[in-house]
Amino acid sequence: MKPGTNNAAARGSIELAGVTKRFGDTVAVRNINLKIPAGAYCCLLGPSGCGKTTILRMIAGHEEPSEGAVLIDGENVVGAPPVARGTAMMFQSYALFPHLTCLDNVAFNLKVRGIAKAERRERGLEMLARVQMRQFADRLPAQLSGGQQQRIALARALITNPRVLLLDEPLSALDEFLRLQMRGELKRIQTEFGISFIHVTHTQMEAIALADMVVVMDQGHIEQAALAREVFERPRTPYVARFIGGQNVVEGKVLEQRSDALLLESGGRQVLISAPSSPPVVGSNFSIAVRRDRVRLRRSEGPAAGPGLNVIGGRVGALEYQGSWLKITVVDACGEDFVVAQDDSEFFASPLVVGDAVNASWLPEEVHFLTTGEQKTAAMAAADLARMAAGAR
Amino acid sequence: MAGAAPHRKEYGRRGLSFYLLAGFFALFVAFLYGPMSAIYTLSFQGPTGGLTFPMRGASLHWFVALFEQQRTGDFAGAFGRSLMLAVVVLSLTVSMSVLAGLAFRRRFPGSTFVFYLAIASLIMPGILVGLGVGLTFQLFGVPTGWFTSALGAQLTWTLPFGMLIMFAVLSRFNRAFEEAGRDLGASNMQIFWLIVLPILLPGIIGVALFGFTLSYDEFPRTLLTAGAQNTLPMEIWGMTTNVTSPALYALGTVTTFVSFVAIIISLGSIVLIQRRRARRPAPAEAGPITGVIADGANG
Numbered sequence: 303m304k305p306g307t308n309n310a311a312a313r314g315s316i317e318l319a320g321v322t323k324r325f326g327d328t329v330a331v332r333n334i335n336l337k338i339p340a341g342a343y344c345c346l347l348g349p350s351g352c353g354k355t356t357i358l359r360m361i362a363g364h365e366e367p368s369e370g371a372v373l374i375d376g377e378n379v380v381g382a383p384p385v386a387r388g389t390a391m392m393f394q395s396y397a398l399f400p401h402l403t404c405l406d407n408v409a410f411n412l413k414v415r416g417i418a419k420a421e422r423r424e425r426g427l428e429m430l431a432r433v434q435m436r437q438f439a440d441r442l443p444a445q446l447s448g449g450q451q452q453r454i455a456l457a458r459a460l461i462t463n464p465r466v467l468l469l470d471e472p473l474s475a476l477d478e479f480l481r482l483q484m485r486g487e488l489k490r491i492q493t494e495f496g497i498s499f500i501h502v503t504h505t506q507m508e509a510i511a512l513a514d515m516v517v518v519m520d521q522g523h524i525e526q527a528a529l530a531r532e533v534f535e536r537p538r539t540p541y542v543a544r545f546i547g548g549q550n551v552v553e554g555k556v557l558e559q560r561s562d563a564l565l566l567e568s569g570g571r572q573v574l575i576s577a578p579s580s581p582p583v584v585g586s587n588f589s590i591a592v593r594r595d596r597v598r599l600r601r602s603e604g605p606a607a608g609p610g611l612n613v614i615g616g617r618v619g620a621l622e623y624q625g626s627w628l629k630i631t632v633v634d635a636c637g638e639d640f641v642v643a644q645d646d647s648e649f650f651a652s653p654l655v656v657g658d659a660v661n662a663s664w665l666p667e668e669v670h671f672l673t674t675g676e677q678k679t680a681a682m683a684a685a686d687l688a689r690m691a692a693g694a695r
Numbered sequence: 696m697a698g699a700a701p702h703r704k705e706y707g708r709r710g711l712s713f714y715l716l717a718g719f720f721a722l723f724v725a726f727l728y729g730p731m732s733a734i735y736t737l738s739f740q741g742p743t744g745g746l747t748f749p750m751r752g753a754s755l756h757w758f759v760a761l762f763e764q765q766r767t768g769d770f771a772g773a774f775g776r777s778l779m780l781a782v783v784v785l786s787l788t789v790s791m792s793v794l795a796g797l798a799f800r801r802r803f804p805g806s807t808f809v810f811y812l813a814i815a816s817l818i819m820p821g822i823l824v825g826l827g828v829g830l831t832f833q834l835f836g837v838p839t840g841w842f843t844s845a846l847g848a849q850l851t852w853t854l855p856f857g858m859l860i861m862f863a864v865l866s867r868f869n870r871a872f873e874e875a876g877r878d879l880g881a882s883n884m885q886i887f888w889l890i891v892l893p894i895l896l897p898g899i900i901g902v903a904l905f906g907f908t909l910s911y912d913e914f915p916r917t918l919l920t921a922g923a924q925n926t927l928p929m930e931i932w933g934m935t936t937n938v939t940s941p942a943l944y945a946l947g948t949v950t951t952f953v954s955f956v957a958i959i960i961s962l963g964s965i966v967l968i969q970r971r972r973a974r975r976p977a978p979a980e981a982g983p984i985t986g987v988i989a990d991g992a993n994g
Contacts, residue, residue, distance in 0.1 A: 389878075390879075391874075393874070397871035399875070414889070459878075
C-alpha cells in the first residue's frame with residue numbers, strides 16, 4: 303500500500319475533497335467534503351436531483367468533478383478509468399448485456415482482459431455460485447426475474463475484485479418483498495467481501511437498515527453525514543429530521559425567554575419547551591424535533607388556558623393502525639399537526655377515537671435542538687467526521 | 696376522417712368507419728397485387744403465347760430466353776451489375792450510417808446543419824441529382840460508369856435513409872450498456888465490437904435491407920450516371936419499349952423474387968436474433984425494426 307493510506311485490513315476508503323460538479327450552468331454538487339472509512343456500508347440518501355448519483359458517478363469515474371479531488375485509499379483518482387480506480391458499479395437498471403448469457407455477462411471483465419476461455423468459465427461459474435446463480439449460467443438476462451438480474455449484476459461487478467462497490471438505487475426496480483430480501487443479501491455480501499459499499503437510495507428505511515454511515519443530501523450539498531443511528535436520533539437540521547421521518551419538527555421564532563423555558567411561535571401556535579444550555583436570542587428562528595414514539599398522550603378536559611411546558615394540546619385528527627403501533631395525528635386549535643406513535647398495547651388499553659381531546663407531552667430531554675440555516679460550521683463538520691471515523695471502526 | 700368513432704364503444708361492435716376503411720384496404724390490396732399477379736402468371740406463358748391472356752400452355756421458356764443474350768438485351772449482365780452494386784451500396788450504407796449514428800449521439804458544432812444537409816437529398820428530385828452528378832463528371836472529363844458515378848448517386852439516396860434508421864435505433868439504445876462496459880474495463884474498441892454492435896444488430900440488418908433494395912431498384916439517379924452499361928431497372932425500362940414477348944414478364948418475376956429473398960433473409964435473421972435473445976423484450980434493447988422495414992420498402 304502507498305504511504306498515507308489506511309493501514310486497516312479493509313480496503314476502499316474514500317475521500318471527497320472540495321468536490322464541485324457543474325453541468326453547463328447548473329451546479330449538481332457544490333463543494334462536497336466527505337470521508338468514507340474503508341469497509342463501510344455507506345448510503346447516500348436524498349430526493350431525486352439532490353446530486354447523490356452524480357457523487358456516485360464521480361467516484362466511479364463516469365463523471366469527472368469540475369473542481370476538487372476524489373481519493374480512494376489516499377490516492378487521487380481523478381482522470382483515472384474505472385478499473386484503475388478499483389471501483390465497480392452496479393447500474394440502476396443493471397445494464398446487463400442482453401445478447402450475452404449470464405456467464406458471459408459475469409465473465410465480461412475477464413474477457414476484455416484477455417483471459418483464456420477455460421479460466422473465464424471457471425471463475426465466472428465460481429462467482430455465479432457465490433450469488434447462488436450457478437444454475438442460471440446459460441440463461442439470457444431477459445429470461446431472469448428482477449432479483450435474479452440483480453444478482454448477476456452484482457456478480458459481474460464483483461468479479462473485477464473492486465475495493466469499492468458503487469450501487470445506484472439497486473433495489474428500486476424490485477417489488478417490496480424482493481427488496482427486503484435483496485437488502486439482506488447486499489449486506490451479507492458486503493460483509494463477506496470486506497469492501498466498501500456506496501449505495502444511492504431515496505428510501506430512508508433502506509438507508510437506515512443497511513448503512514453504517516448515512517449521508518443525507520439536499521440540492522447538491524450534504525445536510526448530515528453520520529452513523530445511521532445518529533441521523534435517526536439526532537438529525538442535524540429540520541430537513542434531515544423531516545426526510546428521515548419519525549420526528550415532529552417544530553420550526554418557529556423565539557417569542558420569550560423564561561427562567562428555564564423558551565416560548566416558541568410556530569405557525570400561529572405557541573409551544574413552551576425546556577430551554578437549551580445556550581439559549582438563542584429572542585426573535586431568532588429556532589427549531590426542535592421530538593421523536594414521535596417518545597411522546598405521551600393523555601386525555602384532557604378541553605383546551606388549556608395557555609401553553610404548558612413540553613405539552614401540545616389538541617384533538618385526535620386521524621388514527622392509523624400500523625400493527626405493532628398506532629399513528630395518531632393530534633390537531634391543535636391552529637390546525638397544526640403533531641404526530642404520536644403509540645405502542646399498540648398501550649393504545650388498546652384505552653382506545654382513543656377521532657375527536658377526543660388530548661394532551662401530547664414529552665420529557666425535557668426528548669427535545670432535540672436543530673440547526674437552522676444551510677451551512678454547517680467547519681467545527682461541526684470536523685466533529686461529524688471524527689465521530690464517524692470512530693464509529694465505523 | 697370518415698366517422699371518428701369514439702373509443703368507449705366496446706370491442707366487437709363495428710361502426711361505419713370500420714367498413715369504409717376495410718373497403719379502402721381491400722381496394723389497396725387489389726390494386727397492388729392484382730396487376731402483379733397477372734404479370735407473374737403471364738411470365739409462365741407457353742412458348743407460343745403472347746403478352747396478354749389467354750395462356751397458351753405453361754412453361755419456363757421465357758425465363759430461359761431471358762438469360763440468353765439476344766434480342767432481349769443483356770439481361771444477365773445487367774442483373775449481375777445490379778446485384779454487385781447493391782451489395783457495395785449495402786456495405787457502404789451500413790458502415791457509414793452506423794458511424795454517423797454514433798457520431799450524432801454527441802451534439803457537435805454544426806450537427807444540426809449537417810443533419811439537414813444529409814436529409815435534404817431525400818426530398819431532392821432524383822432525376823436532378825443524377826443529372827447533376829452526370830454533368831459534374833462530364834465537366835471534369837471523367838467518364839460516367841455504373842460503379843463510379845452511379846454508385847455515388849445511389850449513396851445520396853441510401854445514406855440519409857440509413858442514417859434516419861440508425862437515429863431511431865440509437866434513440867432506444869441505453870447508454871448504460873457502454874458505461875457498464877467501460878466500468879468493466881473494456882476499451883472503446885471492445886465496447887463497440889462486443890457490446891454496441893451486437894445489441895444494435897437487428898437495426899443494422901434493417902439498414903442493410905434498405906441499402907440493398909433501394910439500390911437494386913434505383914432508377915432516376917442511375918439513369919444519367921450509369922454510363923455505357925445498364926443496371927437492371929434501366930434494362931427493364933429499355934425492354935418495356937422494345938421487347939414484345941413474355942420475357943419481360945419473366946424478368947419482373949425474377950426481380951421480384953430477388954427482392955423477396957432479400958427481405959426474407961433480413962427479417963428471418965432479425966427474428967432469429969430476437970428469439971435467441973428472449974421471449975420477453977428487454978426494456979432497453981433496440982426495439983423491433985420490423986415496423987420500419989414494412990413501412991418503406993419502396994423508394
